[in-house]
Amino acid sequence: MGTLENQDCIKLSQQLLYAVKTGVDTEQLCNQLMQLTEETLAEALTNDTFKKAFWLNIYNAYVQIALLQNPGQYKNRHSFYTKKFIQVAGHYLSPDLVEHGILRHSRNKWSMGYAGKLFPPAFEKKHRVKYIDYRIHFALNCGARSCPPVAFYEPGRIEQQLNIATAAYLNSEAEYIAAENRVLLPALMSWFRADFGGRKGITDILLQHAVIPENTARNLKFSYRKYDWTLALNSYKEM
Secondary structure, eight states: OOOHHHHHHHHHHHHHHHHHHHTOOOHHHHHHHHHSOHHHHHHHOOSHHHHHHHHHHHHHHHHHHHHHHOGGGGGSHHHHHHSOOEEETTEEEOHHIIIIIIITTSBOTTTTTOOBOSSOOHHHHHHSOSSOOGGGGGTOOOSBTTSOOBOOOOGGGHHHHHHHHHHHHHHHHOEEEGGGTEEEEOTHHHHTGGGGTHHHHHHHHHHHTTSSOGGGSTTOEEEEOOOOOOBOOOOBOOO
8 A cells, every 4th residue: 555655645635635525624734735845745656556646636626625715716717727726745736737747747738638748847747647547537627517526536446446437437428329320429538639549549448338339440430528617516426
């Protein structure tokens, strides 16, 4: 399960998320996270398993905190996602930096995942994951109705948890239309196409999760759902 430091950092992220869910004041926990040193964070989150669990919890917790405190800021979503209000290890980070910089290994937000950032900040380079895991897109909750629900991620179970999150989201958002040999997919799979491995990767994922029948892949047509950006907070699920 990792060292004490690993567990302490993950525990802090989980405690923050639990405090948000239960309506407990989060100021003390936010201060503890801010007082961590970069060295402590790097020594604790030594691999992608720990990094994914920690940063998923942090992202989901802080987005909920910010929007519960002031739902009005969601009206300008670009401003909201680029605003630096996430407090970790002496730094103020934006949701975009956590998502696209740390959890997507410095991918450009607008390139479908095919282009990386030219000059990522030092903190991002130091603490980002080594490999992009497409399943994080089914675990990040940005506050919209079309977002997947929030779960409490932990390193010892994160593989199982992310598989469950992926299956659940595809079950609710992907639909195979047999008469047209067409699959209706979540918008996320278009926005971050490269993260999913392009068309072949997406097809393999759909086959793996039995969204499409085995013999339909060759001439399969893709279309994408419209994303519902309606603000929807307090969406939690046990995994």
